[in-house]
Amino acid sequence: MMTTEAAVKQRLSPSAARAAQLAHLALTPRQEIVLLARALYREGWDDFEVGHITYRLPDDTFLTLPFERGWDEVRPEEILRIDIDGNVLEGDFSVTGAIVLHLEFHRLRPECDVTVHQHPRFTTVWSAIGKVPPAYDQRAAYLPDDQIAFYDDYSGGVNSVDEARAAVNALGDRSCAILRNHGAFVVANSIAQAFGRATSLEWRCQQAWHVEAAGGGHEMPQKGRDWLAQAIAVGCDGALPHQWPWAVRRELRADPALLQGEGIA
Numbered sequence: 001m002m003t004t005e006a007a008v009k010q011r012l013s014p015s016a017a018r019a020a021q022l023a024h025l026a027l028t029p030r031q032e033i034v035l036l037a038r039a040l041y042r043e044g045w046d047d048f049e050v051g052h053i054t055y056r057l058p059d060d061t062f063l064t065l066p067f068e069r070g071w072d073e074v075r076p077e078e079i080l081r082i083d084i085d086g087n088v089l090e091g092d093f094s095v096t097g098a099i100v101l102h103l104e105f106h107r108l109r110p111e112c113d114v115t116v117h118q119h120p121r122f123t124t125v126w127s128a129i130g131k132v133p134p135a136y137d138q139r140a141a142y143l144p145d146d147q148i149a150f151y152d153d154y155s156g157g158v159n160s161v162d163e164a165r166a167a168v169n170a171l172g173d174r175s176c177a178i179l180r181n182h183g184a185f186v187v188a189n190s191i192a193q194a195f196g197r198a199t200s201l202e203w204r205c206q207q208a209w210h211v212e213a214a215g216g217g218h219e220m221p222q223k224g225r226d227w228l229a230q231a232i233a234v235g236c237d238g239a240l241p242h243q244w245p246w247a248v249r250r251e252l253r254a255d256p257a258l259l260q261g262e263g264i265a
């Protein structure tokens, strides 16, 4: 008899058609990080601050966004490659000093390849309210409660190694943090997983704000939350397989020339 874990995996595994669709997305790492920034911008990670994303390469250097470009306009040829100390190895733009939080995270959690920090509207609302919002619908429950930290020791900056290390330690082995009076920090093993987690966090915060502004509602039942958390973690490696390709197609429809002219493998 098939185990519960195996059954979930079989039910949610990509079909042959879907696998072919994913293979069609043969993106370079620079294209992936740009598409992640643009897709998240469209999902509310858009407060006109630059924020930061890092993406580990196989040689343990990192791609990151240039300080001089917004998330909705950055292009693959503008992406920087940096080392673990934040020195620019490739690229003509500059790196924000706040990148130290991301690099300390990569130093202490070498198993994770992607970090994302920004100030999405509804996550930032809950960062001011001062707690992790309840999950009121299934999309909100894609992120289990125990995957979201609330970091309340933030005092205005994460530009020093000590501050960054404290934030990383507060995150522990969780995948997301709400930073008090600041924003969100999300970590992942892939760009697709980062997109899934980041959009689930903001969705959860948005839905909770609306429900509670309307006077309150019923949280997702624990049984449903447990099933969804297991399905996402076990069956989909942390991200529903249709979401990232869908987001990529949307960005390429909006800017069909986006993948032209990168010039860097």
Ligand SMILES: [Zn+2]
Pocket (backbone or CB within 6 Å): 051, 117, 118, 119, 182, 183
């Ligand atoms: Zn910030």
